[in-house]
Amino acid sequence: MIKFNSMKKIDKIFDGYFNEWLLLYPFEASLLGFDVLDEIEEIPVNISEEFKEKEINFYKKYKSLIKNIDLDEMDEKEKIHLKALEITCDISLKELKFPDNLLPINHFYSFHLIFPAISSGLNQSFKNKKEILNFYKKINYFKNWAEEAVLNLKKGISLKIILPSIIVEKILKQLEYFIKTKREKNPIFKPIYLIEKEFNGKDKEKEIDKIKKEIENKVLTSYEKIYKFLKDDYLKNCSENIGLYNLPDGYEWYKAKIKRFTTLEIEPEEIYNYALKELRELKEKDKEIKRENIKINDYIEFLKKFKKELKEKLKEYFYEFPKKDFKILPMEKYKEKTSSLGEYFMGGVDKKSKPIFYLNLNLAKKKNLNELLAIFFHEAIPGHHFQISLQRENEKLPSFLRYHIFEAFVEGWALYSENLAFKIGLVEDENYKKVIIKNKIWRTLRLIADTGIHTGKFKKDGVVKILMDEGKFKKDEAEIETLRYAVFPGQALTYKIGEQVFFDLKEKGEKELKDKFNLKEFHKVLLQDGSLPLNLLKEKINKWIKNKKILC
Numbered sequence: 266m267i268k269f270n271s272m273k274k275i276d277k278i279f280d281g282y283f284n285e286w287l288l289l290y291p292f293e294a295s296l297l298g299f300d301v302l303d304e305i306e307e308i309p310v311n312i313s314e315e316f317k318e319k320e321i322n323f324y325k326k327y328k329s330l331i332k333n334i335d336l337d338e339m340d341e342k343e344k345i346h347l348k349a350l351e352i353t354c355d356i357s358l359k360e361l362k363f364p365d366n367l368l369p370i371n372h373f374y375s376f377h378l379i380f381p382a383i384s385s386g387l388n389q390s391f392k393n394k395k396e397i398l399n400f401y402k403k404i405n406y407f408k409n410w411a412e413e414a415v416l417n418l419k420k421g422i423s424l425k426i427i428l429p430s431i432i433v434e435k436i437l438k439q440l441e442y443f444i445k446t447k448r449e450k451n452p453i454f455k456p457i458y459l460i461e462k463e464f465n466g467k468d469k470e471k472e473i474d475k476i477k478k479e480i481e482n483k484v485l486t487s488y489e490k491i492y493k494f495l496k497d498d499y500l501k502n503c504s505e506n507i508g509l510y511n512l513p514d515g516y517e518w519y520k521a522k523i524k525r526f527t528t529l530e531i532e533p534e535e536i537y538n539y540a541l542k543e544l545r546e547l548k549e550k551d552k553e554i555k556r557e558n559i560k561i562n563d564y565i566e567f568l569k570k571f572k573k574e575l576k577e578k579l580k581e582y583f584y585e586f587p588k589k590d591f592k593i594l595p596m597e598k599y600k601e602k603t604s605s606l607g608e609y610f611m612g613g614v615d616k617k618s619k620p621i622f623y624l625n626l627n628l629a630k631k632k633n634l635n636e637l638l639a640i641f642f643h644e645a646i647p648g649h650h651f652q653i654s655l656q657r658e659n660e661k662l663p664s665f666l667r668y669h670i671f672e673a674f675v676e677g678w679a680l681y682s683e684n685l686a687f688k689i690g691l692v693e694d695e696n697y698k699k700v701i702i703k704n705k706i707w708r709t710l711r712l713i714a715d716t717g718i719h720t721g722k723f724k725k726d727g728v729v730k731i732l733m734d735e736g737k738f739k740k741d742e743a744e745i746e747t748l749r750y751a752v753f754p755g756q757a758l759t760y761k762i763g764e765q766v767f768f769d770l771k772e773k774g775e776k777e778l779k780d781k782f783n784l785k786e787f788h789k790v791l792l793q794d795g796s797l798p799l800n801l802l803k804e805k806i807n808k809w810i811k812n813k814k815i816l817c
Contacts, residue, residue: 274334275343279663282327282350286665289323292406295399296388297668298613302399308406310413312366321361328354345794345805346663352528352798353669360525363518367421368428369414370491371752372435376414377491380407380484381443381452381599388613391460397472400456404479411487415494422502426512430503431725432752433495440492442599444485452599453484507751510721519719522755527673527762528798533716536758540712543761544735547706551699561637564629568593568622568641575646578691583647584789587654591620591645601627605745607640609649614657614668620650628742635692635700642686648679656795666795672756674796677763680708684764689784703737708764710736711757715750725751766799767791770806777810 287294287301292308294301302308309316331351336344370377383389383403391397421427448454457480460473509515509522516533523531561567572593576586591612596604606628612620622645629637642648652675657667683704687697710732717723723731725747732743750757770791775782790809797805 275339275347276663278327278330278334279346279350279665281330283664283668285323289319292403295403296613298388298615298618302402303395305402307409308402310406310409312369312410312413312417314366317361317366321358324354324357324361328358341808342794345797345801346666348801349666349671349794349797350663352801353665356525356528359521363514363521364421364424364426367417367424367426369410369417370436371428372432372439373749373752375436376407376410377436377440377443377488378600381455382597384480385452385455385597386459387610388618391456391463393464394466397460397464397476400476401479404483408483408487411491415491418494418499422499424513427499427502427504429507429511429725429751430500430505431507432748433500433503435748437492437495437500439599440488440495443488444492452597453488454480456480505725507725507748508718508721509754510719516720519754522719523758526755526759528671529673529762529800531762533720536712536762537716537720537722540709540716540761543709544706544713547702547709548735551702551706561634564624564626564637565593565595568624568637571638571641572646575691579647579651582685582689582785582788583651584785585655585792587651588658589620589654591622591650591654593622593624593645596623596625596627601625602745605640606632606636607644609644611649611653611657620654622650633696633700635694635697638686638692638697639683639700639704642682642691643679646682647685648682649675651682652678652792652796655792659793659795662795669796671796671798673759673763673766673799674802675763676759677765677767677799678791678796680704680760680764681767684768705761707736708761711746711750712761714747715755715757718747718750719754763799766802770803774806774810778813781813 287299288304289309290311291301291305292311309319327350331347331354334347336347339347369375380403383400389396389400389403391400418428443451443453448457454477457473457477460469460476464472466472504511509519512518519533523529523533523536579586591609596608604625606625608623608625610621610623612618622641644650653670656662656670659667684701686692687701713731714723714728717731718725718728728747728750729740729743732738732746733740736743738746771784771787774787790806791802794805
């Protein structure tokens with residue numbers, strides 16, 4: 266048998282996978298900051314059946330290449346990275362068995378919401394002709410996506426794969442906003458003003474007039490077509506029931522989503538029963554959370570100042586820090602009513618593009634200070650921004666691990682960060698402990714709600730009631746949460762399941778290594794390979810503990 270140079274073969278697989286991924290998903294690549302739009306004439310619509318076939322063939326190809334690698338020729342790092350790629354292929358192939366493309370739009374994260382963000386300048390500028398031409402490709406993509414979305418929604422009706430009526434009603438309100446809002450305040454028309462401000466090339470007025478017509482004829486018209494179809498034809502076919510259990514093969518579909526988001530083979534009932542037990546234990550620790558009478562005049566400025574102080578405190582617990590900073594901005598008005606308190610946008614890979622922490626000012630004024638700090642620890646530092654930026658800046662990682670994420674790791678780390686913040690003294694107010702318990706109850710309720718919704722244990726009002734009764738949610742907040750779980754089956758499981766793995770590993774390290782356990786070193790080992798599937802993370806940390814014990 267001829268033995269290949271394993272390093273070269275592995276690198277070819279890693280590089281080949283990522284380069285093909287960029288061309289398969291050029292739109293996602295451009296959001297990451299990889300300029301591949303010049304290499305293609307038209308962005309492929311990722312909700313078409315033809316595209317789905319391409320995806321299946323892509324993941325099968327790399328699954329096959331991985332099987333031909335000789336593991337004996339690799340070091341431990343290479344084995345971890347190769348296993349992560351294999352798990353990625355397995356999860357993707359399992360998920361692609363189900364018709365997600367027949368539910369192409371929702372009110373929480375969908376291209377009809379992504380496009381206005383791009384139009385407003387998010388990872389898209391209009392400084393030269395090339396950038397404007399690339400934006401035209403995104404306009405054409407939106408038109409093609411909208412047409413395919415309507416076709417898929419029609420097909421969904423015939424196969425009884427239909428969105429719930431309450432989700433469609435939310436989408437209609439969003440579409441109505443983009444259709445009716447005047448140009449000067451409408452984010453889809455923002456490129457007109459951005460070209461006026463940024464573009465210094467020839468024929469500026471012609472460019473402005475052309476892009477205005479393109480937006481009117483292709484984008485605005487597409488919004489109107491989707492709106493008309495949903496309102497006149499689709500809505501009357503919708504059920505009030507939410508959850509995958511209502512759809513054909515819904516239970517297996519949900520299990521594929523659990524695998525996709527948690528990276529674990531775990532039954533819905535097991536998650537549900539674990540959550541019930543955890544909720545009982547947390548409620549025993551819970552006490553009424555006091556409302557602090559701390560008045561903040563400017564939330565954005567407060568967080569900017571807090572960020573500087575926080576960076577200094579974290580030096581005691583982490584060896585490495587992201588080179589890239591992040592902006593703190595108010596959330597867009599059109600998203601405030603359907604979004605959470607804070608969101609993190611990771612931005613592109615280029616040096617000019619900065620990640621953003623968005624604060625929902627509408628919700629912030631209703632929250633206490635400790636709740637504001639908790640979301641900042643979660644979304645920014647030492648949570649999402651810290652972990653994702655370190656991952657992206659790590660040139661020793663294969664590209665697919667630098668720029669892809671496993672959500673159970675990423676969300677688990679962010680939730681771990683909320684709790685860690687108090688344990689290491691990043692916040693000293695005792696009331697913060699109560700917020701942590703409240704947040705733990707919230708994430709535990711997510712396990713109950715998500716599994717309950719998608720296995721048919723609860724209808725929408727039942728979930729809202731549980732969140733209000735057990736999590737002390739206000740009714741509007743409980744409804745936002747419930748509908749988020751409905752459109753993202755399995756995603757809500759990532760937080761608590763991921764966090765539990767992090768704390769289990771920390772506890773095991775402390776127990777087995779005793780005074781030899783170093784939190785700073787533990788964090789370094791946790792984060793140095795980027796986000797990983799949870800079982801792979803466990804294997805890695807268990808080996809680290811074992812090797813550390815031998816050395817000790």
